[in-house]
Amino acid sequence: MNKRVFNFSAGPAVLPVKVLEEAQRDLLALPGTGVSPLEISHRSKWFGDVLNEAIANVRKLLNVPEGYSVLFLQGGSRLQFSMAPINLLRGSGKTADYIVTGSWSQKAVPEAKREGTVNIAFDGKPENYCRLPGEGELQLTSNAAYLYYASNETIQGVQFQGEPGDGSAPLVCDASSDILSRPLDMQKYGILYACAQKNMGPAGATLVIIRDELMNAAPENLHAMLDYRVHAKGNSLANTTPVFAVYICMLVTRWLLDDVGGLENMRARNEEKAAMLYDVLDAHPELYIGHAAKECRSRMNVTFRLPDDETTQQFLAGAAERDLSGLKGHRSVGGIRASIYNAMPTEGVVALRDFMLEFAKRG
C-alpha cells in the first residue's frame, strides 16, 4: 500500500481510514450483489438501505425533529446559494438578511439578489473577515424571509459557536465546513446545508436539512431539480443520486455514531485538537500571526500567517518533510491553513503541533 500522509487540506479533505478500508474492500463487488458500489443501481435494495441509513444517521446525530426533510443532492454549496433564495425568497415580497463573515457567505449574496431584496445584516469585509458580529451588532429586518450565515468560514477560519440573530426569522445556514462537528439545535433552522467534501464524505454529494413548512411554501413552477419538494417527494431519488458519494457519507455517519459515539464526543475531540494548535499561536504570536480574533476562532480551520514569504516557504517545506500536507492557505488570502476536520486524527494534530514548536525554536 502507498504511504498515507496527514492531510490538512480544506476540502476535499481527510476521511476516516476505516471508511476508506471498507470502501476499498468491496470496490470490485459488494457482498451479496456481485456489483461494485460504483456500478450499482440507485433503485437497488442495497442502495435503498444505504440511503435510508445515511438519512437515519444524520437524523440521529443532529437530533433532527419531525417536520424536517433530510436530502442528499448534487451541486455543492454553490448551487444551494441559489436554491435557497429561489425557494424561500422568490416572490415572497420579503427581504432576506445576510451575515457576511468571509469569502463563502460573501459569495452567496449575489445569487440571493437575483431573487429578491437582500439586506446585509453584518459585513466583516472592512475588518478583513477576522471576526464575527458582536452582541447587538446585527442589522436585522423585521419579518425577514430568513437570516443567512455560514457557521464556519473555511478560508478565514472564523466560526460561530451559537446561532446568530434574534430567533424571529428562520435560519438558513451554510454548514459546509463544520457539519456534524458538534450538536446543533435544529429547531432554529429553516435550511441547514453542507457539501460533503469537508466533514462528511467525498466531493459530489450535498446534504440539505429543510423544514417542510418552509419548503412547501415555495413558489410553484420551479425547475424540477431546483425545487426541494421534488427531491423530498422522491426521497432524494428524483434524479440519479450520487450513489458512491452517499455510500461514503453513510459510512462516515456510521463511524460518528459507532466509533466516535456521537456529536458531543466529536465536539470534545475537535475542541481538544484546535486548542493544541491555538496554544502554539498564543505562545509564539510574533511567528504565528493568527487571522481570526480569539473569540471567533474556528475549531475546523486554523488560519495564520508567518512574518514573510520566505519563512512561510520554509514552514511548508519542513511540514512536507514530516508528511504534513495541504497546509498552504487559500490562494485568496495566503499564509497557512490547517484544516482539522472530524476525520483528522489527534496524532496528526500532535505531529503538526510538534513541528510548529520545533520550527519556532529554529536558529
Add this chain to the structure above:
Amino acid sequence: MNKRVFNFSAGPAVLPVKVLEEAQRDLLALPGTGVSPLEISHRSKWFGDVLNEAIANVRKLLNVPEGYSVLFLQGGSRLQFSMAPINLLRGSGKTADYIVTGSWSQKAVPEAKREGTVNIAFDGKPENYCRLPGEGELQLTSNAAYLYYASNETIQGVQFQGEPGDGSAPLVCDASSDILSRPLDMQKYGILYACAQKNMGPAGATLVIIRDELMNAAPENLHAMLDYRVHAKGNSLANTTPVFAVYICMLVTRWLLDDVGGLENMRARNEEKAAMLYDVLDAHPELYIGHAAKECRSRMNVTFRLPDDETTQQFLAGAAERDLSGLKGHRSVGGIRASIYNAMPTEGVVALRDFMLEFAKRG
C-alpha cells in the same frame, strides 16, 4: 474478493474491471501524494492532471473541434433539461423544437416550457415510443433556438443512428445512454450532454460539450451554477468538481483509447453485442416480443416483453441463477431490458444469449 455478476442494469451500470481494479488499488493513497482520491483537493496537481486528461480524452475520442468547451458538472441530465433552455432559449424570442421519442425526452419538455416556446417536432407517445420519426415526419420551426432530442431512449430502447433535423438549428442532444459508444460528427451539435452513470463512470458527474458561440450568447445575470460560461471559465473548477467521479471517467476514457482503440472499434463491438440479442428476438418472436421497431433498435438497451407475468418471472429467476442481473425492465414499462453498454463484456452478452436460447427451448 466477492464474486462479480454480469450487470445488465440501465444505469448506474457496469464499468470496466480494469478501471475498478486501478481505483481499488489506490483507494487508500495515491502514489506520490499519500492521499486517497476520495480526499484529494480539486486544486491539487494530481487532480488537475486527471481533469485535463479526461477532457483531452473526450476531445480525442469524439474529435471535438476547436470552439467547443468540454465540461464536467454535477446534477445529472435532469439539471441539463433546465440548463440548456435557461442558457439557449430564455429571452431569445425563438422557439425550441423538441423530438419526443421516449420517457427521457418527454421529461425534458416541461423544463424547457418554463423558459420559452416549445414546439413538439415529433411525439412518439401515441405509438408507445416504439419508433423514431421517419423521413420528412419532423415538424420543424424555422429559425428555432435549437432542435432537442435524446440520441438513445434508455427505457424504451430506441436509438438514432444519425442526427435528426435539416441542419438549420443547432442540436441539443441528451446522449446520457450512448455517449462514447460510437463516433459522432460534433460540428452538428450545439450542446451534447450525458450523465456519467451509464456509459462513462459512476453517478455524480455530467459531461457537457458546448459550442462556445452559443454559450456566450446566453442571457446575462444567470445563477452562477446554471451558467455554462462560469463553468467554462473555471475549467470545471468553478465549484468543487466531483473529484472521484471525474477520476473514474478519466480511467474509462483512457480504457476506451488504450484498450478498446477508439470509438470506431467500440461501435463495432457494440453492434456485434446488440446483434447477438436481437437475433434471438427475431428467431423467437412469440416468446421475446421486442418493444422497438426493428430499424430503431438501440445498441445499448435491448427491450422486450415475454407473453405473461409468470413467464417473465421465470425468465428473471433463471437469469439470476446464471449470475445475469439487472434485467428487469423499467418500472414504468415492465418486461425485460438488457443494457449492454460499452463496458459490458462480450462474454456477458454471450451468457445472456445462451440463456435466452435455452429458455426458449424449455418444455
